[in-house]
Amino acid sequence: MKAAVLHEIGGIPHYEDFPDPVAADDEVIIEVKAVAVETVDKRIAAGTHYASRRYTAQLPAIPAFDGVGTLPDGTLVGFGNPRLPYGALAERTVVPRGSWAPIPDGIDPATATVLSTAITAMSARTAAGLVPGETVLVQGATGVAGRLAVKVARLLGAGRIVATGRDDDQLREVKADAVINTAVPDEELTQAYLDARGDGYDVVLDFLWGRPTELLLRALVPRTFAFPRPTRLVQIGESAGAGLTLAAESLRTSGVEIYGAARGLGPETMPEVYGQVVAWAQSGELTFDLVKVPLSDIGTAWQRTGLRGRRLVVVP
Numbered sequence: 001m002k003a004a005v006l007h008e009i010g011g012i013p014h015y016e017d018f019p020d021p022v023a024a025d026d027e028v029i030i031e032v033k034a035v036a037v038e039t040v041d042k043r044i045a046a047g048t049h050y051a052s053r054r055y056t057a058q059l060p061a062i063p064a065f066d067g068v069g070t071l072p073d074g075t076l077v078g079f080g081n082p083r084l085p086y087g088a089l090a091e092r093t094v095v096p097r098g099s100w101a102p103i104p105d106g107i108d109p110a111t112a113t114v115l116s117t118a119i120t121a122m123s124a125r126t127a128a129g130l131v132p133g134e135t136v137l138v139q140g141a142t143g144v145a146g147r148l149a150v151k152v153a154r155l156l157g158a159g160r161i162v163a164t165g166r167d168d169d170q171l172r173e174v175k176a177d178a179v180i181n182t183a184v185p186d187e188e189l190t191q192a193y194l195d196a197r198g199d200g201y202d203v204v205l206d207f208l209w210g211r212p213t214e215l216l217l218r219a220l221v222p223r224t225f226a227f228p229r230p231t232r233l234v235q236i237g238e239s240a241g242a243g244l245t246l247a248a249e250s251l252r253t254s255g256v257e258i259y260g261a262a263r264g265l266g267p268e269t270m271p272e273v274y275g276q277v278v279a280w281a282q283s284g285e286l287t288f289d290l291v292k293v294p295l296s297d298i299g300t301a302w303q304r305t306g307l308r309g310r311r312l313v314v315v316p
Ligand SMILES: NC(=O)c1ccc[n+]([C@@H]2O[C@H](COP(=O)([O-])OP(=O)(O)OC[C@H]3O[C@@H](n4cnc5c(N)ncnc54)[C@H](OP(=O)(O)O)[C@@H]3O)[C@@H](O)[C@H]2O)c1
Pocket: 038, 039, 040, 116, 117, 118, 120, 140, 141, 142, 143, 144, 145, 146, 165, 166, 167, 170, 182, 207, 208, 212, 236, 237, 238, 239, 240, 241, 309
């Protein structure tokens, strides 16, 4: 079969022949239909992600660990956990029996690859308990996940949305009520967070962490004695850095509560959350900006930049 094959850590996957997977008794062969190429896949291949060691332990290997494809009976499913060195970026892959979930009717394979990204934005409700009318700050709103978060926050009834990014042109494309460019000196950015807050940020969906979120947390410390207004920050991504310095006063006096995006997600809540995202996708209320490329173009697609918030989806 044809596959995107990674020969060395830090290399580019090449379109070439790879032995077809053979399923063991407890495994199933998937015919791959669509795979989203995300930052995490590139970081794993580059050796800069904590999971790199596991996924590149055996080389050559096929990158990407989830996708959408068909079971031997033709059912369209989202699958994960392929048996290494098989990954998703191939005509076929092999997964443990049961490592899949059916894709609902009316959702095409490429769109299905992005549903999980929209689900992370549902953490505004599942982790932070967003109620309609509240103000939401989306940190890192020009990427795929951030742009979807702005749309999802709107659909969840956010009253006011503030979006941050590094590029004014891209920030104009994001349908927010106010925008902040984070590519400015620290004091200017701190002041921008204060100027844009209105009555205060109720929920922050944070795809950045690092410097911008450190400055935000400092900006939320009250300057005068006052009862704090609670701000529920949901940690979802780390595009601006894996760590930050958390000043004690940022928690002591600000009313800030920090949650992980997984809070509130479990077997009871997941079906409702997934169902809501699917319903919005089926009705066209939630749209996904994709760039589809054939598997044979993986070499150039892998290195592609300037996607402006569109998800690269490989269609074998
Ligand atoms: N994809 C998912 O399903 C998913 C789910 C949960 C969490 N996440 C995490 O969320 C984050 C964003 O993912 P994504 O898929 O949206 O990635 P993406 O499309 O590549 O977007 C990255 C975003 O981060 C910004 N950015 C990059 N480096 C930055 C820096 N040093 N300072 C400030 N902003 C910076 C980019 O701004 P420019 O537009 O200016 O380059 C862009 O807005 C990642 O940490 C990812 O692991 C992703």
